[in-house]
Amino acid sequence: MNMNKTTGITPAEGIGVIRKKVWLYVIGILVLGLLVALPHIASAYAATVIFILFVYVGYAEGWNIMSGLTGYVNFGYSLFAGIAGYTSVILIIDYGLWWPIAWVIGGISASIVAFMLGMVMLRLRGSYFAIGMLALLLGIQLLYTSKYLSPITRGGYGFPFIEPMSFTAMYYSAFVIALVSIFTTYKIITSRFGARLLAIREDEEAAESVGINATANKITAFCISAFFGGLMAGVHVAFQNYIEPHSAFNIHWTIVPIVMVLLGGPGSVWGPVIGAVILTFVEEFLWSYFTQAYMMIYGVVMVLLVLLMPGGIIEWLKSRGTLPKVRTI
Amino acid sequence: MDSRERNDRITQKGGGSSLEVRNITKTFGSLTAVDELSINVEEGRITGLIGPNGAGKTTLFNVITGVLRPDSGKVFFRGKDITHLKPYQIARKGIGRTWQIIRIFQKMTVMENLLTAANLKEGGEEKKPMDLLDYFGLIDDKDNYAGELSVGQQKILSIARILMFDPELMLLDEIAAGVNPTEQLKILDVIHELCDQRGKTFLIIEHDMDVIMGHCDKVICMNFGEKIAEGSVKEVQENEKVIEAYFGS
Numbered sequence: 106m107n108m109n110k111t112t113g114i115t116p117a118e119g120i121g122v123i124r125k126k127v128w129l130y131v132i133g134i135l136v137l138g139l140l141v142a143l144p145h146i147a148s149a150y151a152a153t154v155i156f157i158l159f160v161y162v163g164y165a166e167g168w169n170i171m172s173g174l175t176g177y178v179n180f181g182y183s184l185f186a187g188i189a190g191y192t193s194v195i196l197i198i199d200y201g202l203w204w205p206i207a208w209v210i211g212g213i214s215a216s217i218v219a220f221m222l223g224m225v226m227l228r229l230r231g232s233y234f235a236i237g238m239l240a241l242l243l244g245i246q247l248l249y250t251s252k253y254l255s256p257i258t259r260g261g262y263g264f265p266f267i268e269p270m271s272f273t274a275m276y277y278s279a280f281v282i283a284l285v286s287i288f289t290t291y292k293i294i295t296s297r298f299g300a301r302l303l304a305i306r307e308d309e310e311a312a313e314s315v316g317i318n319a320t321a322n323k324i325t326a327f328c329i330s331a332f333f334g335g336l337m338a339g340v341h342v343a344f345q346n347y348i349e350p351h352s353a354f355n356i357h358w359t360i361v362p363i364v365m366v367l368l369g370g371p372g373s374v375w376g377p378v379i380g381a382v383i384l385t386f387v388e389e390f391l392w393s394y395f396t397q398a399y400m401m402i403y404g405v406v407m408v409l410l411v412l413l414m415p416g417g418i419i420e421w422l423k424s425r426g427t428l429p430k431v432r433t434i
Numbered sequence: 435m436d437s438r439e440r441n442d443r444i445t446q447k448g449g450g451s452s453l454e455v456r457n458i459t460k461t462f463g464s465l466t467a468v469d470e471l472s473i474n475v476e477e478g479r480i481t482g483l484i485g486p487n488g489a490g491k492t493t494l495f496n497v498i499t500g501v502l503r504p505d506s507g508k509v510f511f512r513g514k515d516i517t518h519l520k521p522y523q524i525a526r527k528g529i530g531r532t533w534q535i536i537r538i539f540q541k542m543t544v545m546e547n548l549l550t551a552a553n554l555k556e557g558g559e560e561k562k563p564m565d566l567l568d569y570f571g572l573i574d575d576k577d578n579y580a581g582e583l584s585v586g587q588q589k590i591l592s593i594a595r596i597l598m599f600d601p602e603l604m605l606l607d608e609i610a611a612g613v614n615p616t617e618q619l620k621i622l623d624v625i626h627e628l629c630d631q632r633g634k635t636f637l638i639i640e641h642d643m644d645v646i647m648g649h650c651d652k653v654i655c656m657n658f659g660e661k662i663a664e665g666s667v668k669e670v671q672e673n674e675k676v677i678e679a680y681f682g683s
Binding site for chain 2: 297300301303308310311312314316319430432
């Protein structure tokens, strides 16, 4: 049979694949175009919802890079959002830095903290890591309110007002960061580094037996994860217009990305995006119509989804044969 | 090649020591799994490690590969002390191992399983795994999850995976158990090819005596964590302690 050696598909199948690909590109470009034009054509409310979606995509992909791939569930993720948020705000207010530079430095500061914590925490296995990170989140949140750091962090009051920037600028910033986070995830998952991280998730002992330095790989992933969480937190804080320890380190910014990744598909490129899209709209809907019961409904829906689709939507579609079993999805 | 011919060849080659285990003791609480054990694995040969269940064979593998820390004693590989190295460092030194229970990465594709292994040379990225897959007849399954393969294919994949980093010494734990005869033959062919043509060293745990008797250059028998016999297949076969360990007195 006349098969293509690199892909192993026949010409007839090939045309089908190309047609599908063309459609994907067309839809992709249309969606991108719509998102670019959105702040100018849609209502302020719609643009804000989409902005929040971008923030969640960045948070979710960031969490996914570490926890989705290695299986090390990080319950202290918003610790990086808090540290990066504070770093960027302090740099802007006290040192007059330009916003985008402050955000990047904020992301780097979160990475540095991740590196230091990772040296210790990533030697713990499984649930010990998860609980340890949760404890660290609460501890560091407390540290930011304490009098020891208050000359820098302004204690429990934080910075009640940050000079506003234009919503359009924030919208496009969050858009770009979300796209970069998706692209980075794609690059990692399809690389050999990604294969090593997945191997750690599958069987860490066996991974080490083929020469994988598990701790070093986990620490690297942890730093990248913290960087994206931190970078997006900078924009998020700018949008919120204030920062104080309770909101900056709020565990909400840990739980929501985790739920999004689990729903969409941990360890995949598009799973976190799908999870973020669904839950941003569900959250918006529930919050508007069932303000009192919203967290409860959210919880019940989540329990059902995790029970019915343990590998997330992506894995479910792959097992049904709707999606091909490739890592690029 | 019959065993005499094989022995002649080995005498000519005169393999030096690849792995030396010196006075290793490993206890779990009051249980002594490995007791003051010393063995020597010669380069370029296939050494069989036999013994009843619970004799300490797998524990010994875990000590050699750094998964377990011994209470006392030392492990040398090609003359260097590797006792306190981490498992990944020991793998990078050139020791590959497979596990008694299959430990391939189930939810990763066959190709990805190979790509996880270290020491891939720059540039040759796609070629080497493709060669291995071709050689082992796994090429049609390269994009399938490894967990979907048959038990025999999974065992073959676990050998292919360690071959990715081209180890000098391979520790295979019951690699020929639970696979069909064709696959068993394939596995044994691979072992012989690597040993005879490329001078690789093997230490294999097996319960299948046909495999041990037909393919090993030397056999070591363990019982209760101690070495009770060592020598050629024939010598071990006739050793009274070995017979006693297997059949009782």
